[in-house]
Amino acid sequence: MGDFKELRVWQESREFALMSDKAIKKLPDHEKYILADQWRRAAYSVPLNIAEGTGRKGPREFCRYLGFALGSLHELEAILELVAGLSYISDEEIAVLKAKRADCARMVCGMIKRFT
Numbered sequence: 001m002g003d004f005k006e007l008r009v010w011q012e013s014r015e016f017a018l019m020s021d022k023a024i025k026k027l028p029d030h031e032k033y034i035l036a037d038q039w040r041r042a043a044y045s046v047p048l049n050i051a052e053g054t055g056r057k058g059p060r061e062f063c064r065y066l067g068f069a070l071g072s073l074h075e076l077e078a079i080l081e082l083v084a085g086l087s088y089i090s091d092e093e094i095a096v097l098k099a100k101r102a103d104c105a106r107m108v109c110g111m112i113k114r115f116t
Contacts, residue, residue: 004054009107013046045072059115
């Protein structure tokens with residue numbers, strides 16, 4: 001499948017993971033071992049699954065890992081809704097994170113359609 005670092009979807013999902021890491025640091029201390037860990041794992045799993053999928057044999061296996069990435073992106077949508085509802089992060093920052101997550105989800109869906 002080539003070098004994963006050249007894929008725009010990987011680049012965007014990496015950027016989302018880095019943005020998430022900065023936002024996670026703003027959560028209150030009592031969320032550091034629950035919500036923060038779950039958010040971090042989900043955000044990191046997107047670019048990691050895309051990268052792992054590129055190393056697999058054929059488009060079918062790649063799509064399997066893209067499916068894992070898409071699942072994590074849906075989980076991240078729910079996490080961002082919780083964080084917004086709990087008012088842990090500013091509305092502006094949440095809006096930026098939601099937009100980036102949505103862009104990543106659209107790209108992953110597009111790649112799945114392209115390879116199936």
